[in-house]
Amino acid sequence: MSAAVPTRVRKLVIVLGDQLDLQSTALQGFDAAQDLVWMAEVREESTHVWSAKQRVAVFLSAMRHFADALLRQGLPVAYTRLDDPDNQGTLALQLAHAIARYQPVGLVLTAPGDWRVLQDLRAVAARHQLPLDLRDDTHFFSTVREFAAHAKGRKQLRLEYWYRELRHKHRILMDGDAPIGGQWNFDADNRESFGKQGPQNVPAPTRFAPDATTQAVIALVNTQFASHPGLLNSFGWPVTREQALVALQAFIAERLPLFGKYEDAMWAGEAWLYHSHLSCALNLKLLNPREVVQAAEDAYRSGHAPLAAVEGFIRQILGWREYVRGIYWTQMPSYLERNALDAQADLPAWYWTGDTDMACLQDAITQTLEHGYAHHIQRLMVTGLYALLRGVRPQAVHAWYLSVYVDAVEWVELPNTLGMGQFSDGGLMASKPYVASGKYIQRMSNHCAGCKYDPAQSTGPQACPFTTLYWDFLARHEYLLKKNPRMAMQLKNLARLDTDARAAIASQAQAHRGLPTRGP
Structure with missing residues (x-):
């Protein structure tokens, strides 16, 4: 099914991969005799972070189905597929290619969910001296x-x-x-x-x-x-x-x-x-x-x-x-x-494979790679908690979350990761760092029952890395955390550890962090 492309294009209406709504503001006032919907699958959107296959597939499939829905409504659509021979590889280059071909007098766009994409598209419009009609995304309750x-x-x-x-x-x-x-x-x-x-x-x-x-x-x-x-x-x-x-x-x-x-x-x-x-x-x-x-x-x-x-x-x-x-x-x-805690460690390579003997992390990551999905506590209090306690650079954690989850669009993923998960904004969002020992995971799951590590132990061969890193996190950031009244009870428990216990925890935490790490 297809609709004829207008001989003379008035408005090129840009529809991005996360804007698959027939009631979108970009489509308001659309005239099928003069206007043209433009959609493009481009490689950059799957490679600017190392996007997992489930995430790539859900976007491309939903985009293709939506283009078909537009055509059924009688709207003309210029659609570029990933493997089309004239695919330019980026949204900016592909849009410039479309402008040269269709010679529109203006562009229309519902506000994107990604700062990078908005800047790229604005730059294309400015370079071609075309007005960009940027419209509110009324999909939300608020502006x-x-x-x-x-x-x-x-x-x-x-x-x-x-x-x-x-x-x-x-x-x-x-x-x-x-x-x-x-x-x-x-x-x-x-x-x-x-x-x-x-x-x-x-x-x-x-x-x-x-x-x-x-x-x-x-x-x-x-x-x-x-x-x-x-x-x-x-x-x-x-x-x-x-x-x-x-x-x-x-x-x-x-x-x-x-x-x-x-x-x-x-x-x-x-x-x-x-x-x-x-x-x-x-x-x-x-x-x-x-x-x-x-x-x-x-x-x-x-x-x-x-x-x-x-x-x-x-x-x-x-x-x-x-x-x-x-x-x-x-x-x-x-x-x-932002990186309020000055976390600089690399993301462990096994975040991309699930190949770890920590049962909770193995389950959450394996599930994530299989389905492109994990629920909010697995994200916040398993994969996110471990990265926070280990001291992983928050931008690396952000890139991983944006890569692996099918629901990841930057407007929602970035604050959840940097603000809520990693406390990288210093408390703008979260009233305290969401940190816990392995005992939390033991209380909320059955993971610890089948794990080689004991959440009650912070040192020794059976010590749970979550528990070791929890106490080490509190000790490393004690001065900063003392300013936060919601951390008082946790710091009171830290104060019960004598000098030898603290030293043993710090040594075990450092040995754990010393495991080989390599990224993709």
Whole structure:
């Protein structure tokens, strides 16, 4: 199916790989007789970080399906595939090529989710002396301008206050001017472990068999990016609007009631558990956050899901997702270079393979490479925690997260990694570094039961590296952390260690860091 390209192009409407929304602001006012949608698969977007195969495939497949949807709507589309002979390799070069070919009088673009991409496209427009009509991304509940107004004059930008503003403004889970249930969050009722019995009767994940378009993409990725990490054998992500809606309905019906209770729990070999698996579809714009939040609130009001679960889930969408976007766009580009703890270690090579004898890390990384997915506690309190305790350079941690997860777009990934995970912004986002010993992982999972290391030990051959590095982290940053009242209890426990114990921990931590490290 195709639509005729206009003889004379008025506006070249740029649609990026994370803007797959038929209601996008870039498409408003589109005239099929004069305007042309421009989309391009380019190698740079998979190589500026060493993107894993699952991530590359989900973007390319979703883009191709969206182009087909535009054509069915009668919109003309100029689409460049990765293996087309005239592919220039970068968005900037490919856009310049399209401008030379179609001679538009202007460009239209919904605001991208990546600072680098925005600067590149602005530069192309300026070089060709073309007006760039940059439009708000109304996919979100808030604008960056609204967040900037909220942030003005604040030294710390806490989620809670922004979340409450949005709850009030959009009348979500509200009873008049008060939150339903009389409180803003229900963390005390959530975040349990599975206990010794483990997860019971977990619903099967909602996965989609690759159609001919996706199969072609998988073959292309396996050929063009053969050396990139990860596998595509299990690919089953939603890549169309219709599939994304099915995934949303399945989550609400099958997982939401127990989401809050087990949102922080982990279990070896259980990748999916009670999480929504919707972040990829949301970030590609196949789902609108308003319909996701509404579906969750409806589930509470109908009695299908408890308030604690629904509020915890809505906070991730209405609160955290809007919050990190505001952080990103108000703090870039300098945010990318922050390193408040002066962490300089290399990322261990086994982050790209999962080849480690630490059971929790092996499980989380192997799962990540297989599916392009790990839930938020695996990211924050396993892979992220280890990198923080080890002292890995935060920009290397950021590049890894951006590379391996199918839902990774920089506006959401970077603040989560640098701010929340690595405390690299010095507390702009997080009120303290999220550090814990191996005992946390033991409490929230069964990983330690099958691991060679003992989370109760900080020195000796069976010492858990998380526990060793935890105490070493507190000791190395003790002066800085003393300024943070939320670290008082942890530093009080550190003070109980005598000089010999501290020295033994420091020696073991250094020996652990001395293991060979090499990157891709």
